[in-house]
Amino acid sequence: MDVDAFALERWFAEHEHGADVMLAESGVRSLPADRFDLDPGELGYVIPTKGGEAVREAVADDHGVTADEVVCTVGTQEANFLAFQSLLDADGHAVVVTPTYQSLHAVPDSICDVTRVPLDRPGDGATADDWTLDVDRVAAAVRDETDLVVVNNPNNPTGERHDWATVEALYDVAADGDAHLLCDEVYRLLADDPLPPATTLGDRAISTAGLSKAYGLAGLRFGWLAGPEPVVEAVERWKDYTTISPSAVGHHVASQVLTDADRDRELRREAVEHVRRNREITADWARDHGLAWPDPVGCNVFLRVPEGFADGREFCRTVVGDAGVVLAPGDCFSTGGESYDRYFRLGFGLPTDELREGLDRVAGVL
Ligand SMILES: Cc1ncc(COP(=O)(O)O)c(C=O)c1O
Incomplete structure (x- = not known):
């Protein structure tokens, strides 16, 4: 690689x-770390290694899936990495909406052919309008061998948030092509009016996210992937070769955030x-x-x-x-x-x- x-x-x-x-x-x-209890007791692996049941249930509730359709990871970065390793191979193909966080196209690039679909740029006027996504261009880029359509919403670096109709249209493009839509939603909860996670659209959608950006907990290195069970199982198989389980301290703090609805x-x-x-x-x-x-x-x-x-x-x-x-x-x-x-x-x-x-x-x- x-x-x-x-x-x-x-x-x-x-x-x-x-x-x-x-x-x-x-x-x-x-x-600040002192807003949380930092003592998980024994420093063993998190069991089950894809994250404790209560944490996965909390993520699952938010994503309209079951706890078996969630795997906790070491940051969103690992969730994306494991999805790419699980779903792409040398004969495959990915379509990635750009510009975006580099790993969303560089890791697929290291595995298979990648087609980038750039956002249309705002004009040169004094007030910039939006960066816009032409879903027809994504559809035109999908091939027989396409396994994944990748989008980051809201987008890093532009801050553009594609509306729900656009996410639905992307989902349909991926599903019609027998591919999955991977939506990196690490900034989703920073919106005043967050969209639902892509997983609520059906079993061709994968949502990745974590606590780094929207909560200010980047040092915990805690994230997750939610998606159909076969994808989650493939991700778990790869995870045994990367980090085995979330960190015990990260998981302990994440459970204080995610399983306490008021907090x-x-x-x-x-x-x-x-x-x-x-x-x-x-x-x-x-x-x-x-x-x-x-x-x-x-x-x-x-x-x-x-x-x-x-x-x-x-x-x-x-x-x-x-x-x-x-x-x-x-x-x-x-x-x-x-x-x-x-x-x-x-x-x-x-x-x-x-x-x-x-x-x-x-x-x-x-
Ligand atoms: C779109 C996107 N995905 C993933 C990450 C990495 O997030 P994490 O800290 O949860 O691994 C970043 C970090 O900047 C990002 O911008």
Whole structure:
């Protein structure tokens, strides 16, 4: 297996540690560990290794499936990785909607042929309209050997959320082609009005998600895959070769979040309100600096590079060098001949005082 270097992780590795403000983080501010009981008792494997029954039941309830149709993973990253290993092979084919988080096309690329279907870009006007998905182009890309259609909704990096009719249409395209729809929904609960998980559409849908982004619990490394039982069984077979079970501490904390409905609701509400407040601050800032604002869902926005900079990388290098603020260059999301080097991604999920500090510093550069 040969896999491309993860461009965004390499950029972070170069700049994250020396900088003062991380305006490129893709999730909401991290919760302090002391809000949870951190003692799971014995540090054995989580039994069953696909996650405890109560945790899987809680995820299953939210996804309209049964506990047997859920496997808990070490982050959404592992859920996606195991889905690709389970459902793709060298003779297969995947269709991936781009731009997106690199692993959603790089891992399939390492296994089989991949067709990328880019979102239509917003126009060049002063107010950016939406990034839009043309489902007909996805349908045209599906072949006899297609196993998976992959979409990330809401999308990283653009913040675009495809509406429910679009998700349904994608599901129909995948199902009509005897393929599965894999919907990475790690940002789903950051919306003011979350869509249902894709799994509610039927047994050709797979939803992956986790606690990293929408709860501010990235360090737990806790995620899941929900989908039809044969897929879950194949994923479990692969999981025995990757992480065996979720981490005991991660699972212990995740169960405090997911199996206590009141607490879950409270944590979701906190995160959504935080992101709503920060989105308004960031939108005002962008408009003040003539940067077209596309009204993202979640806490990422993909903005056009301001005038005066050759491309996103030059802009982001200048910002980190002169102002100590890390942004993410759009070229980290370039793939398969599509270039996003005229964009940069800004993550506005961090604590509000840090956000204001970071935006002020970038304003200084502008
Ligand atoms: C679309 C998407 N999927 C998965 C991940 C990884 O999430 P986790 O921390 O749950 O593994 C990210 C992280 O940025 C992401 O943006």
